[in-house]
Amino acid sequence: MKTKLVCFAGFMICLASFAYAQLSGAGTSSYVCFSCHKDQAKDWATTWHSRSHIDSNPIYKAMINYISRVTYQPEESVLVGCAQCHNPKMTIKEISSKDSFNLAKVLNVETEQTKRIEASVGDANIKDGISCNICHNVQEINESMNMEMRGFKAIEWGPNDVIYGPFEDDGRAGIHKSVQKEHFTNSDKLCMVCHFGGNNANKIELYATGKEFLGSGETSQRCADCHMSTKRKGIITPEITRPGTTANEREIRSHLFEGARNSDILKETLSIDAKSEGSNLILKLTNLTPHKAPTGFGGRSMDVKIEFKNGANVLDTQIYTLETVYVDKKGKEIVPYIAASIKSDNRLTPYETRKLSIPKFRGATDVKITVTYRLVSDRILKLINFSDATFNKDYPVASLDLKL
Numbered sequence: 001m002k003t004k005l006v007c008f009a010g011f012m013i014c015l016a017s018f019a020y021a022q023l024s025g026a027g028t029s030s031y032v033c034f035s036c037h038k039d040q041a042k043d044w045a046t047t048w049h050s051r052s053h054i055d056s057n058p059i060y061k062a063m064i065n066y067i068s069r070v071t072y073q074p075e076e077s078v079l080v081g082c083a084q085c086h087n088p089k090m091t092i093k094e095i096s097s098k099d100s101f102n103l104a105k106v107l108n109v110e111t112e113q114t115k116r117i118e119a120s121v122g123d124a125n126i127k128d129g130i131s132c133n134i135c136h137n138v139q140e141i142n143e144s145m146n147m148e149m150r151g152f153k154a155i156e157w158g159p160n161d162v163i164y165g166p167f168e169d170d171g172r173a174g175i176h177k178s179v180q181k182e183h184f185t186n187s188d189k190l191c192m193v194c195h196f197g198g199n200n201a202n203k204i205e206l207y208a209t210g211k212e213f214l215g216s217g218e219t220s221q222r223c224a225d226c227h228m229s230t231k232r233k234g235i236i237t238p239e240i241t242r243p244g245t246t247a248n249e250r251e252i253r254s255h256l257f258e259g260a261r262n263s264d265i266l267k268e269t270l271s272i273d274a275k276s277e278g279s280n281l282i283l284k285l286t287n288l289t290p291h292k293a294p295t296g297f298g299g300r301s302m303d304v305k306i307e308f309k310n311g312a313n314v315l316d317t318q319i320y321t322l323e324t325v326y327v328d329k330k331g332k333e334i335v336p337y338i339a340a341s342i343k344s345d346n347r348l349t350p351y352e353t354r355k356l357s358i359p360k361f362r363g364a365t366d367v368k369i370t371v372t373y374r375l376v377s378d379r380i381l382k383l384i385n386f387s388d389a390t391f392n393k394d395y396p397v398a399s400l401d402l403k404l
């Protein structure tokens with residue numbers, strides 16, 4: 001770590017610049033922020049932003065392991081590309097002379113290069129994932145619609161002694177300067193850095209949440225409105241007092257980055273409307289979000305289960321799945337990152353109402369419709385040989401009972 005030592009003007013300045021360097025330096029972790037910003041830290045710790053490093057997200061690890069096996073590359077070679085968004089401050093950005101690195105790994109010999117790359121991947125300062133010193137160190141964003149220019153490629157990091165955020169500096173923090181930036185106040189640019197979308201090596205689109213959002217025409221709601229809570233009045237770190245400054249009341253939000261696992265956000269995904277019409281059941285599913293449902297990681301899916309019943313007896317069950325299916329050159333299902341094409345994508349588009357007409361099952365008096373969400377389909381779990389209680393699970397979205 002480069003520490004700016006300007007000690008000639010006295011011990012205090014030296015100490016202050018050391019603290020600044022500690023605070024948000026490109027190589028530092030966010031632990032120093034947690035001590036003062038307990039509310040933000042508590043919320044953020046529940047989110048998977050805090051687990052985007054290979055050592056804390058088991059499915060990310062399993063996916064990298066799988067890709068490495070089927071493409072005959074060491075895991076590190078795969079991971080360096082993924083880190084573009086998952087660990088944008090990882091020091092190694094690409095592996096030069098890939099062949100010699102791959103060979104050294106195959107032969108299990110340690111070279112200067114293998115040591116440097118392994119140290120970079122295992123660097124303790126990047127293990128807290130998309131943390132405070134990622135988002136709040138973003139000085140400028142090179143806005144572009146280019147799927148390749150995401151993650152660190154879209155970011156200009158600021159100096160070590162500055163925090164970028166939604167407010168002007170009022171001197172109260174003391175330990176850090178604060179600079180107000182538009183990407184925290186009035187735009188979705190910060191989220192778009194990683195969530196706009198990405199391409200795999202075959203130019204197949206992945207994670208196009210931001211692109212979907214821009215195509216939706218939505219102008220009144222931002223990512224933060226739904227994923228960080230509505231604004232409320234509050235004082236940042238109220239326990240800190242500083243002579244000569246008063247604590248301003250601010251419009252603040254939670255740092256939950258609400259997703260399927262740490263919130264009830266799935267309940268806001270869609271509305272179901274159903275009616276009986278002649279010999280058919282007419283089912284309408286309306287996406288209430290300005291991006292696809294489901295959106296994000298290519299393994300996400302939703303099952304619409306339709307149970308025709310007679311009283312309590314289930315006579316027939318049909319399942320309609322909303323998902324993207326990625327395939328290899330031979331048309332076999334594969335994970336998004338190495339797919340040659342998208343075979344199908346029937347997810348609900350932003351604000352779409354989809355009407356399904358389903359023949360009623362003979363003898364049915366009732367129907368029950370249940371929508372559930374999966375983080376990863378069973379087929380992909382099987383493909384990458386991964387199993388875990390968080391991922392092998394149906395998350396409730398919506399349900400409806402109707403007399404036929």
Ligand code: HEC
Binds near residue numbers: 040
């Ligand atoms: C994924 C990006 C991201 C991460 C990670 C993140 N923040 Fe923020 N933070 C934001 C955004 C965006 C806002 C502005 C929200 C608004 O007002 O619209 C914000 C606002 C704040 C504020 C102003 C008060 C408030 O809560 O609105 C503080 C303080 C803050 N963040 C501290 C932290 C700390 C400490 C961490 C680490 C535990 C952290 N942030 C992690 C994006 C992030």
Ligand code: HEC
Binds near residue numbers: 032
């Ligand atoms: C010694 C305590 C302390 C530490 C450590 C600290 N902060 Fe702060 N920070 C404060 C206080 C106090 C404020 C409130 C200033 C105000 O009310 O305007 C603040 C304000 C902020 C804001 C809002 C101002 C803005 O620019 O929008 C953000 C964002 C923020 N801190 C992020 C961080 C991050 C990220 C870290 C770690 C790299 C960090 N802070 C470390 C005390 C601290």
Ligand code: HEC
Binds near residue numbers: 192262
């Ligand atoms: C530097 C890249 C980056 C930025 C900037 C970023 N994200 Fe993320 N986000 C990620 C990654 C990577 C994941 C997946 C982490 C994992 O599951 O390992 C993620 C996951 C999420 C999730 C799912 C979280 C969960 O707990 O399941 C939500 C919701 C989300 N981000 C919203 C946002 C919003 C809103 C913003 C803007 C305020 C934002 N992100 C900014 C990279 C980023």
Ligand code: HEC
Binds near residue numbers: 188210221225
């Ligand atoms: C009107 C509220 C709303 C807005 C605005 C919104 N989202 Fe969402 N988002 C949702 C809901 C509801 C879900 C859960 C269903 C789904 O996957 O579509 C979701 C899901 C997600 C997920 C997957 C969460 C997970 O658990 O893996 C990500 C990532 C995400 N949104 C990012 C964004 C980004 C980035 C923006 C802005 C470009 C945004 N969202 C705007 C409501 C919203």
Ligand code: HEC
Binds near residue numbers: 084086150296
């Ligand atoms: C363009 C930026 C970007 C790149 C590059 C990227 N990811 Fe992601 N990744 C994300 C975002 C954003 C999410 C969160 C989406 C969501 O929650 O649905 C995510 C989520 C995931 C998830 C789901 C995690 C969970 O907790 O559910 C896996 C697995 C994953 N990524 C694997 C990879 C692998 C493997 C690579 C490299 C081959 C990679 N990613 C490259 C942005 C990226």
